[in-house]
Amino acid sequence: MKKFSELIYSYEVEDKLAISKRESHTPKIEAPKEVKAGEAFSVRIYIQGHPNTLQHSFRWIELYVYEEGREFNPIFVARAELTPEISEQEATFKVKLNKSGGIYAVAYCNLHGVWENRQEIKIT
Amino acid sequence: MKKFSELIYSYEVEDKLAISKRESHTPKIEAPKEVKAGEAFSVRIYIQGHPNTLQHSFRWIELYVYEEGREFNPIFVARAELTPEISEQEATFKVKLNKSGGIYAVAYCNLHGVWENRQEIKIT
Amino acid sequence: MKKFSELIYSYEVEDKLAISKRESHTPKIEAPKEVKAGEAFSVRIYIQGHPNTLQHSFRWIELYVYEEGREFNPIFVARAELTPEISEQEATFKVKLNKSGGIYAVAYCNLHGVWENRQEIKIT
Amino acid sequence: MKKFSELIYSYEVEDKLAISKRESHTPKIEAPKEVKAGEAFSVRIYIQGHPNTLQHSFRWIELYVYEEGREFNPIFVARAELTPEISEQEATFKVKLNKSGGIYAVAYCNLHGVWENRQEIKIT
Numbered sequence: 001m002k003k004f005s006e007l008i009y010s011y012e013v014e015d016k017l018a019i020s021k022r023e024s025h026t027p028k029i030e031a032p033k034e035v036k037a038g039e040a041f042s043v044r045i046y047i048q049g050h051p052n053t054l055q056h057s058f059r060w061i062e063l064y065v066y067e068e069g070r071e072f073n074p075i076f077v078a079r080a081e082l083t084p085e086i087s088e089q090e091a092t093f094k095v096k097l098n099k100s101g102g103i104y105a106v107a108y109c110n111l112h113g114v115w116e117n118r119q120e121i122k123i124t
Numbered sequence: 125m126k127k128f129s130e131l132i133y134s135y136e137v138e139d140k141l142a143i144s145k146r147e148s149h150t151p152k153i154e155a156p157k158e159v160k161a162g163e164a165f166s167v168r169i170y171i172q173g174h175p176n177t178l179q180h181s182f183r184w185i186e187l188y189v190y191e192e193g194r195e196f197n198p199i200f201v202a203r204a205e206l207t208p209e210i211s212e213q214e215a216t217f218k219v220k221l222n223k224s225g226g227i228y229a230v231a232y233c234n235l236h237g238v239w240e241n242r243q244e245i246k247i248t
Numbered sequence: 249m250k251k252f253s254e255l256i257y258s259y260e261v262e263d264k265l266a267i268s269k270r271e272s273h274t275p276k277i278e279a280p281k282e283v284k285a286g287e288a289f290s291v292r293i294y295i296q297g298h299p300n301t302l303q304h305s306f307r308w309i310e311l312y313v314y315e316e317g318r319e320f321n322p323i324f325v326a327r328a329e330l331t332p333e334i335s336e337q338e339a340t341f342k343v344k345l346n347k348s349g350g351i352y353a354v355a356y357c358n359l360h361g362v363w364e365n366r367q368e369i370k371i372t
Numbered sequence: 373m374k375k376f377s378e379l380i381y382s383y384e385v386e387d388k389l390a391i392s393k394r395e396s397h398t399p400k401i402e403a404p405k406e407v408k409a410g411e412a413f414s415v416r417i418y419i420q421g422h423p424n425t426l427q428h429s430f431r432w433i434e435l436y437v438y439e440e441g442r443e444f445n446p447i448f449v450a451r452a453e454l455t456p457e458i459s460e461q462e463a464t465f466k467v468k469l470n471k472s473g474g475i476y477a478v479a480y481c482n483l484h485g486v487w488e489n490r491q492e493i494k495i496t
Contacts, residue, residue: 003382071389072389083200092216118373128364196266242252335468342460
């Protein structure tokens, strides 16, 4: 039996079937590349070109943070539970960081599993 | 023993102690008053003037919808779980409605309980 | 527009339509009536006689606590997000209390709204 | 920047620092090894020998399922959000499966990250 971590998809997947899903399943991140320490900034995570029906949708979206130099990463920041059809497949959170590192978006499609994406952030 | 619904605070509370908390605890709603049917719009729910520490913060924020003429309301739309200090006490969701009614914001402070607010929305 | 709290159903509802739903929608609580302070005990919350399909099911179940003498109640204890068909409509949590009061079960059916139930607990 | 999946710890970790945490952080699973198709069974996920304080605790526990032969795994089954001190670090869900495979427990400690465990289940 595989580890759970081996089941998480990212844009870099090599399996053909998963490659056909990666454009519509990899969560997109809208966030600054550089921010001042302790200054609040928005992180928008969204899914593009994906159905949003009861039968097939992203049920939740999560945001984690990676801090350079921290012994154990990641830090859980926020999670949005969504409702098919009525809520779009996106969420915007506001975050304050004190150390450089990065942010992770993790999202779950009820038919095609758990997908992640990431973006580095420099704290100045 | 009171009903759970009797424990939910809103800006209209009459108890003196709760009145002293209502400015910093009633979730604020930023959303249009009128939108076209089926057109996605943003709903930002936020807390203002409240601590955001491990000891005292809003742990989660929820969004519900009320549809005029529906037999059973509300409809659960989205929920944001938050992390003290690192995530600000707010969340922005995107929503599509087809019928007039309203939206509810519900939020939980670990020291001062469950607070709600509401706003009517007209669908044209 | 009604307050959010006015939309929460309980077994005591007086509306005829809601009365017809109360047996299958009021969450049931399985918990001791009396426990020792600081001693962990199980709380099982379950729904009985209700469909469990993608189209119609309880999407989540929550557990809150009421502490006698506390200025602001309730305290959020735990929440279970469920998946139709694959997870049954129930959750069991383990809890430690230090003061007498009660527990609340709150659960959401995607078609028939938010339902609550409650049970007093004496701490000895 | 590492992938999110590379940050998930399991009992098999090789890093010395993580090895020192694995006994108290790997979620334990209590579930049958063999069940009949469509027959509900309990899955208890729990953490043992770990602090449960506001400063340091498991904040949530998740349950996923792996189905043999399914193109995209895993399937999200349930998630328990917990509250330090008042709720113990465990949750019990009830599940129905139709195909052999396995279950995953995933849990998050606010200081030491995301930990997983797994167990095969044969459906007869």
